[in-house]
Amino acid sequence: xxxxxxxxxxxxxxxxxxxxxxxxxxxxxxxxxxxxxxxxxxxxxxxxxxxxxxxxxxxxxxxxxxxxxxxxxxxxxxxxxxxxxxxxxxxxxxxxxxxxxxxxxxxxxxxxxxxxxxxxxxxxxxxxxxxxxxxxxxxxxxxxxxxxxxxxxxxxxxxxxxxxxxxxxxxxxxxxxxxxxxxxxxxxxxxxxxxxxxxxxxxxxxxxxxxxxxxxxxxxxxxxxxxxxxxxxxxxxxxxxxxxxxxxxxxxxxxxxxxxxxxxxxxxxxxxxxxxxxxxxxxxxxxxxxxxxxxxxxxxxxxxxxxxxxxxxxxxxxxxxxxxxxxxxxxxxxxxxxxxxxxxxxxxxxxxxxxxxxxxxxxxxxxxxxxxxxxxxxxxxxxxxxxxxxxxxxxxxxxxxxxxxxxxxxxxxxxx
Amino acid sequence: xxxxxxxxxxxxxxxxxxxxxxxxxxxxxxxxxxxxxxxxxxxxxxxxxxxxxxxxxxxxxxxxxxxxxxxxxxxxxxxxxxxxxxxxxxxxxxxxxxxxxxxxxxxxxxxxxxxxxxxxxxxxxxxxxxxxxxxxxxxxxxxxxxxxxxxxxxxxxxxxxxxxxxxxxxxxxxxxxxxxxxxxxxxxxxxxxxxxxxxxxxxxxxxxxxxxxxxxxxxxxxxxxxxxxxxxxxxxxxxxxxxxxxxxxxxxxxxxxxxxxxxxxxxxxxxxxxxxxxxxxxxxxxxxxxxxxxxxxxxxxxxxxxxxxxxxxxxxxxxxxxxxxxxxxxxxxxxxxxxxxxxxxxxxxxxxxxxxxxxxxxxxxxxxxxxxxxxxxxxxxxxxxxxxxxxxxxxxxxxxxxxxxxxxxxxxxxxx
Numbered sequence: 001x002x003x004x005x006x007x008x009x010x011x012x013x014x015x016x017x018x019x020x021x022x023x024x025x026x027x028x029x030x031x032x033x034x035x036x037x038x039x040x041x042x043x044x045x046x047x048x049x050x051x052x053x054x055x056x057x058x059x060x061x062x063x064x065x066x067x068x069x070x071x072x073x074x075x076x077x078x079x080x081x082x083x084x085x086x087x088x089x090x091x092x093x094x095x096x097x098x099x100x101x102x103x104x105x106x107x108x109x110x111x112x113x114x115x116x117x118x119x120x121x122x123x124x125x126x127x128x129x130x131x132x133x134x135x136x137x138x139x140x141x142x143x144x145x146x147x148x149x150x151x152x153x154x155x156x157x158x159x160x161x162x163x164x165x166x167x168x169x170x171x172x173x174x175x176x177x178x179x180x181x182x183x184x185x186x187x188x189x190x191x192x193x194x195x196x197x198x199x200x201x202x203x204x205x206x207x208x209x210x211x212x213x214x215x216x217x218x219x220x221x222x223x224x225x226x227x228x229x230x231x232x233x234x235x236x237x238x239x240x241x242x243x244x245x246x247x248x249x250x251x252x253x254x255x256x257x258x259x260x261x262x263x264x265x266x267x268x269x270x271x272x273x274x275x276x277x278x279x280x281x282x283x284x285x286x287x288x289x290x291x292x293x294x295x296x297x298x299x300x301x302x303x304x305x306x307x308x309x310x311x312x313x314x315x316x317x318x319x320x321x322x323x324x325x326x327x328x329x330x331x332x333x334x335x336x337x338x339x340x341x342x343x344x345x346x347x348x349x350x351x352x353x354x355x356x357x358x359x360x361x362x363x364x365x366x367x368x369x370x371x372x373x374x375x376x377x378x379x380x381x382x383x384x385x386x387x388x389x390x391x392x393x394x395x396x397x398x399x400x401x402x403x404x405x406x407x408x409x410x411x412x413x414x415x416x
Numbered sequence: 417x418x419x420x421x422x423x424x425x426x427x428x429x430x431x432x433x434x435x436x437x438x439x440x441x442x443x444x445x446x447x448x449x450x451x452x453x454x455x456x457x458x459x460x461x462x463x464x465x466x467x468x469x470x471x472x473x474x475x476x477x478x479x480x481x482x483x484x485x486x487x488x489x490x491x492x493x494x495x496x497x498x499x500x501x502x503x504x505x506x507x508x509x510x511x512x513x514x515x516x517x518x519x520x521x522x523x524x525x526x527x528x529x530x531x532x533x534x535x536x537x538x539x540x541x542x543x544x545x546x547x548x549x550x551x552x553x554x555x556x557x558x559x560x561x562x563x564x565x566x567x568x569x570x571x572x573x574x575x576x577x578x579x580x581x582x583x584x585x586x587x588x589x590x591x592x593x594x595x596x597x598x599x600x601x602x603x604x605x606x607x608x609x610x611x612x613x614x615x616x617x618x619x620x621x622x623x624x625x626x627x628x629x630x631x632x633x634x635x636x637x638x639x640x641x642x643x644x645x646x647x648x649x650x651x652x653x654x655x656x657x658x659x660x661x662x663x664x665x666x667x668x669x670x671x672x673x674x675x676x677x678x679x680x681x682x683x684x685x686x687x688x689x690x691x692x693x694x695x696x697x698x699x700x701x702x703x704x705x706x707x708x709x710x711x712x713x714x715x716x717x718x719x720x721x722x723x724x725x726x727x728x729x730x731x732x733x734x735x736x737x738x739x740x741x742x743x744x745x746x747x748x749x750x751x752x753x754x755x756x757x758x759x760x761x762x763x764x765x766x767x768x769x770x771x772x773x774x775x776x777x778x779x780x781x782x783x784x785x786x787x788x789x790x791x792x793x794x795x796x797x798x799x800x801x802x803x804x805x806x807x808x809x810x811x812x813x814x815x816x817x818x819x820x821x822x823x824x825x826x827x828x829x830x831x832x
């Protein structure tokens with residue numbers, strides 16, 4: 001390993017800032033919802049950089065982009081390295097982007113050092129990881145891993161009614177290759193932590209050990225229409241008022257569960273949403289997350305109880321449903337150990353950490369041994385224009401990614 | 417007056433039910449937001465009925481429809497009789513529709529009796545009274561009365577981004593005549609009460625005496641983006657949670673003011689409104705209504721105080737603005753007296769009542785002596801599929817409207 005070439009840290013940082021200029025927001029973040037025009041521009045730049053680096057770029061039918069550096073044994077399954085270029089609305093410059101551009105930095109380093117690997121290495125940009133515009137998130141990787149039917153993904157619509165398949169076509173991102181159905185040797189994803197553990201511990205690298213228990217909750221409150229300027233206050237059956245009570249109740253339930261779990265209502269849709277009509281329907285939804293199955297169950301039960309209480313208090317009908325269950329699992333112990341060893345050999349403080357939230361690595365885990373590597377992000381802030389990863393942390397993560405990619409792809413003995 | 421022909425009550429009821437079939441909802445109401453396809457169909461049927469009755473139909477540039485029965489002195493300004501055919505989303509079969517179709521019943525009765533009037537009589541369907549799809553409401557009549565510039569009305573957009581001028585054109589409702597700018601002799605509007613006073617008193621007719629003091633309130637809560645699955649609960653700056661507190665506070669303020677005044681938050685818009693992002697902005701709005709200026713001021717002050725308290729509690733920024741002030745006024749005492757006399761002579765219980773909410777009559781009051789006549793609606797329910805006006809009340813209202821229209825338009829002496 002000692003004779004591996006170095007990551008070009010300055011170039012990686014320059015790439016991150018350059019990519020961040022696409023869809024840049026006044027607040028210092030990026031606004032590139034999946035398959036919008038800014039995402040298209042970001043993908044175009046990524047393809048250009050990959051071709052410039054001598055890679056073969058293909059796009060599959062759900063828009064996942066693969067940039068392949070051939071191995072000395074092309075028939076071997078590839079090591080995939082990547083993450084996603086789409087952002088929240090608005091998001092930061094690092095969530096997802098770091099994993100993709102660090103993959104590019106890895107390949108450039110191998111190129112610069114003239115290092116050949118037995119397995120091919122492919123950098124991947126997964127379509128719609130964020131789920132900010134089209135639900136569900138981690139979409140491209142889920143279709144690739146076979147856990148989400150492509151027909152279902154293609155038919156999803158955004159809040160304005162745009163159909164994903166049409167946006168794929170409109171932005172020129174509907175590729176010609178089939179999605180998945182091929183053997184993958186390893187999946188390696190570098191990501192910002194989105195928490196404060198590394199920062200607090202003064203460490204630079206985390207090997208993600210296990211994932212959380214998640215689900216989504218959906219509530220529909222049914223009230224009754226009426227005139228806001230004539231209906232007596234006591235006679236109002238106001239769906240929005242009942243929803244407000246539930247928003248506050250859910251927040252209290254979340255506060256009681258941290259740090260192991262958390263929940264906040266974060267979406268609301270209200271009908272007919274005008275000033276002269278009492279809302280007859282208000283929908284809420286929220287993500288439930290807990291490191292333990294029992295904790296997830298406890299949050300669900302407490303929300304069920306709050307819903308029942310509010311229904312009794314208001315006399316309105318509240319329908320609660322939980323969907324999209326995702327159980328926690330452990331990542332490959334072998335790869336975790338390799339991440340920790342590589343980090344410590346390179347002089348970094350390293351530790352294992354769980355992940356509360358989902359990443360494309362959660363999809364790929366079903367296909368092959370997978371490593372998810374975290375680097376610190378300032379104050380644990382993410383999904384925010386304030387999201388920030390220090391240049392030295394980005395470089396440290398890319399360095400460990402390089403070592404892991406090289407060892408897993410298998411170094412070809414140089415002829416000298 | 418005694419030799420006036422009778423209203424055809426069965427035909428009026430049939431017309432109301434027929435009109436209600438356009439945009440009919442499963443719950444027994446109608447869904448005809450202004451300048452949508454159902455509104456276009458309703459307007460087409462209204463034009464057909466008017467032409468069938470021998471009226472001359474014109475449409476002005478904001479889509480107000482006028483169906484004119486010529487007077488024996490055509491140069492005299494017309495008596496306008498009408499209301500609106502657009503509905504809430506969903507609304508009932510009577511709010512607005514009764515005033516328009518009773519106007520048609522009046523003209524049909526005059527036709528059947530061969531009664532000529534000195535002043536022309538015009539039935540009017542005002543565009544977008546409800547303000548359910550395009551803000552503000554009472555739009556067509558406000559432009560007609562000169563209180564809303566037509567450019568401002570034409571440029572309004574609905575929540576899906578459709579521009580009013582384009583919807584006017586798309587649905588064929590952009591007429592060729594100028595809006596307003598002509599002399600109007602009287603404006604007479606029949607409407608359901610949207611309250612329970614007539615029902616409780618056992619009366620059939622109300623002459624509306626005065627109007628309420630109104631305004632609209634707009635609140636923007638500024639929070640901060642963050643990941644819902646990783647940001648510690650205690651570190652969240654959640655705009656939606658603060659908005660929920662304010663919704664409940666506003667509801668309490670409204671409850672303390674009734675029956676003189678009322679207020680409920682009834683619109684909410686939330687960004688970015690997905691399950692993985694803490695809301696960074698939540699907007700609320702609400703209509704304030706009170707029969708007294710001091711009451712309106714008290715509601716505003718209490719909401720200001722609630723906003724300040726919630727800002728202090730949450731550390732978030734809340735911006736509150738009040739707009740669209742409309743002061744109360746008295747309707748023409750002369751016409752009110754005529755309504756009461758006509759009702760009592762016809763054997764109906766009659767009284768004066770205020771109106772809490774706005775009607776097109778509030779716009780027309782600026783142009784000419786105006787009468788607003790109420791008939792009972794069941795349980796005071798309106799802006800609802802459950803809205804209901806008994807056939808005998810609809811007929812009673814049309815009968816009084818006929819008497820008032822005939823007397824104000826001036827009966828031409830018959831040659832016999």
